Amino acid sequence: MKKLAILLLSNFILTYVVSAQETNDTSSRLLQSVIIKAYEGNRKLKEVPAGVNYISPSQLYRYDNSNILSAVNATPGARMEERSPASYRLNIRGSSLRSPFGVRNVKIYWNDIPLTDPGGNTYLNQLSTYNFQNIEIIKGPSGSLYGAGNGGAMLINQNPVINRQGLDINYIAGSFAMYGLNVQMQTGNEKLANAFNVGRMNRDGYRDHTEMRRDIATWQMQLKTSQKNKLVFNFLYGDLYYQTPGGLTLAQYNQDPKASRPATSTLPSAETAKAAIYQTMYLGGITNHFQVSEQFSNTTTIYAEKVDVKNPTFLKYEARDEPHWGGRTDFKWHLSSPNTTIVFGAEMQRGKFNIHSYSNKNGSPGNLLTNDDIKNRNLLLFAQVDLSLNPGLNITVGASSSSYKIGVTRLNVTNPSEQGRTYKNELAPRIAFSKKIVKDIWWYGSVAKGFSPPTRDEVLPSNNVISTSLNAEHGISYESGFKSTWLKEKIYFEAAYFYYHLKDAIVQRRDASNADYFENAGSTKQQGVEWQLQYTIIRNTNKKLNNLSVRVVHSLYNFKYQDFKQINTDFSGKKLPGVPKNTIAALLDASLKAGLYLNVTYYYGDKVALNDANTDFATSYNLFGFRLGWRTQRPHRSNIELFVGGDNLLDVTYSLGNDINAAAGRYYNAAAGRNFFGGISIHFVNKHS
Numbered sequence: 001m002k003k004l005a006i007l008l009l010s011n012f013i014l015t016y017v018v019s020a021q022e023t024n025d026t027s028s029r030l031l032q033s034v035i036i037k038a039y040e041g042n043r044k045l046k047e048v049p050a051g052v053n054y055i056s057p058s059q060l061y062r063y064d065n066s067n068i069l070s071a072v073n074a075t076p077g078a079r080m081e082e083r084s085p086a087s088y089r090l091n092i093r094g095s096s097l098r099s100p101f102g103v104r105n106v107k108i109y110w111n112d113i114p115l116t117d118p119g120g121n122t123y124l125n126q127l128s129t130y131n132f133q134n135i136e137i138i139k140g141p142s143g144s145l146y147g148a149g150n151g152g153a154m155l156i157n158q159n160p161v162i163n164r165q166g167l168d169i170n171y172i173a174g175s176f177a178m179y180g181l182n183v184q185m186q187t188g189n190e191k192l193a194n195a196f197n198v199g200r201m202n203r204d205g206y207r208d209h210t211e212m213r214r215d216i217a218t219w220q221m222q223l224k225t226s227q228k229n230k231l232v233f234n235f236l237y238g239d240l241y242y243q244t245p246g247g248l249t250l251a252q253y254n255q256d257p258k259a260s261r262p263a264t265s266t267l268p269s270a271e272t273a274k275a276a277i278y279q280t281m282y283l284g285g286i287t288n289h290f291q292v293s294e295q296f297s298n299t300t301t302i303y304a305e306k307v308d309v310k311n312p313t314f315l316k317y318e319a320r321d322e323p324h325w326g327g328r329t330d331f332k333w334h335l336s337s338p339n340t341t342i343v344f345g346a347e348m349q350r351g352k353f354n355i356h357s358y359s360n361k362n363g364s365p366g367n368l369l370t371n372d373d374i375k376n377r378n379l380l381l382f383a384q385v386d387l388s389l390n391p392g393l394n395i396t397v398g399a400s401s402s403s404y405k406i407g408v409t410r411l412n413v414t415n416p417s418e419q420g421r422t423y424k425n426e427l428a429p430r431i432a433f434s435k436k437i438v439k440d441i442w443w444y445g446s447v448a449k450g451f452s453p454p455t456r457d458e459v460l461p462s463n464n465v466i467s468t469s470l471n472a473e474h475g476i477s478y479e480s481g482f483k484s485t486w487l488k489e490k491i492y493f494e495a496a497y498f499y500y501h502l503k504d505a506i507v508q509r510r511d512a513s514n515a516d517y518f519e520n521a522g523s524t525k526q527q528g529v530e531w532q533l534q535y536t537i538i539r540n541t542n543k544k545l546n547n548l549s550v551r552v553v554h555s556l557y558n559f560k561y562q563d564f565k566q567i568n569t570d571f572s573g574k575k576l577p578g579v580p581k582n583t584i585a586a587l588l589d590a591s592l593k594a595g596l597y598l599n600v601t602y603y604y605g606d607k608v609a610l611n612d613a614n615t616d617f618a619t620s621y622n623l624f625g626f627r628l629g630w631r632t633q634r635p636h637r638s639n640i641e642l643f644v645g646g647d648n649l650l651d652v653t654y655s656l657g658n659d660i661n662a663a664a665g666r667y668y669n670a671a672a673g674r675n676f677f678g679g680i681s682i683h684f685v686n687k688h689s
Helices: 002-017 069-073 250-255
Strands: 052-055 078-084 088-090 105-109 134-139 152-157 164-175 178-188 192-203 211-225 228-242 274-291 296-312 317-335 341-363 363-389 393-410 417-438 441-452 473-486 492-503 507-510 516-520 523-539 544-565 582-592 594-606 619-631 640-647 677-686
Touching: 069 078, 069 594, 317 363, 473 594, 516 640
Parallel strands: 105 152
Antiparallel strands: 052 134, 078 088, 134 152, 164 178, 164 677, 178 192, 192 211, 211 228, 228 274, 274 296, 296 317, 317 341, 341 363, 363 393, 393 417, 417 441, 441 473, 473 492, 492 523, 507 516, 523 544, 544 582, 582 594, 594 619, 619 640, 640 677
16 A cells, blocks of 8 residues: 555656646647547536546557557556456446456447347457447446446447548567457548458467467448438457466466466366367447437447357356347437437347357367257337536436346256246436536536346356346446546546445355356445546647657545345455455656657556455556557558557566456466567558548
């Protein structure tokens, strides 16, 4: 904590010193001028009455371009973890409590298409960095508009930039046999535009048995059929393979953090089991934007998706076939007096999955264990009123009604019958406001109800026991904060406090074989403070040093079980496992008119409890990284960029993506040590565009 206090003090001193260096530059427009789509408000970030993180293209591409993890972790309240290359978890205000692996309890959309399937899972690892143009992360319950998910929502945009015609080629190589190639072509005009993107990423990984390969291709088309109507078509194909090394005990981790999980008296090693994920995704969707009149518009999306997964593990071999389809429509009606926007609509998803599990014969299917058909049906109805009473007061009132149904039929038993559960008519309201206190300082507050039924992987966990008795989580979130700009909008600052009381919290447990299962844990109390400060010291294209900015992000959490008893063990008052008390990111960005640039990143992660009893903790860690590059800056002409960089420069040994409540204390998944990268990006301009 002493080091943490020194770091915070030094950041405040730095901010104070540079604030005295105000220049005549008035062109600085960063976070404060971003228009946020979340909650259909289309407001500037500082006016949005919600906790929303915005990740711009420049924030995405200031690291090694291999994934979005570092960019997400440089925002308040959001945290991505990586158990091994491509094995991600996404934590928004502690939502990874339910995610021993994968992304759950967060609703994710890609180009207006629900990327989260009707079973509640999201294959976020299927996307490469180049499938993100920008990201909006909505923190806290967002069910009033986006459906179930107490963690929040993520809105991903990759729509083609119409005015950027040409061909982009990006290549990167680095430590641990990492290399990646991505090619993107954009062509067309305002009436018809196409974007084609293909890429490959390979990594051997820091640990043994962590090889990873991802191939991905996307095609996006925008067709303006009339002055009032536009069609957007999206297609994505992804083929992903990555090995899963398994968690280590503390003794194994201290002896050799690079090792994969060894064999035990009852289970094979990771290499013998050939533990891995083979994942293929096909996704297609059409979105129609229809401006009926100046006041009234409609956006409708229909999509279909199919995911095939083969997963040999330590316990079994699983084969999953997961086709599903759905759609979303929302209507927006704007009234001028008073200034009011009414949004209403519906979203529906249906899926029929089949999951076979077998014994694992050295990476191949053995004897059949289970054969399950799973039906999912989700229906969401929503409405919202956004009222601007005057230029300095905005009020938002919204609510949704949802129905979630799951049915599991085990086919390899005598007289198979469906075991099902319906979670219906769950009302999720949200009330929020934003008020301008004085010039450039906005105060906001919100109250929202959270609702999150069990996902398919929680109803049918790896211990193969069908758990339709699980109840949905419910909770109330209270949030209040300030957003402001200073020094002619060169400084952007926001701070928020939230309190979330969650009932029937779904928590993950592991049995003696390390198979996971889930149960309702009673209630939790989750409260925290999040803030960020960004200061653009210089942003003037006419100066030799044409950009200099600093940014500091801090999240401080106190998450505890309020009431959680398991048989004769009482965990009430214990810290929620997997949630660090403090996370800090500090970023420095500088560039010269001549094209040279430097990005420096510091990240601090506090220690985390590894089990419900709080008897074991993963240690805190400090990470330093940089990216140094040079780019040509010739408008409307071809350009080139060269860059090098490094991460974890202090070569810290730390675990990122701990296996919570793991049997025999196999919690630890070591992250990469000191590593370096370099690459080249070339942009060819279509001179005829």
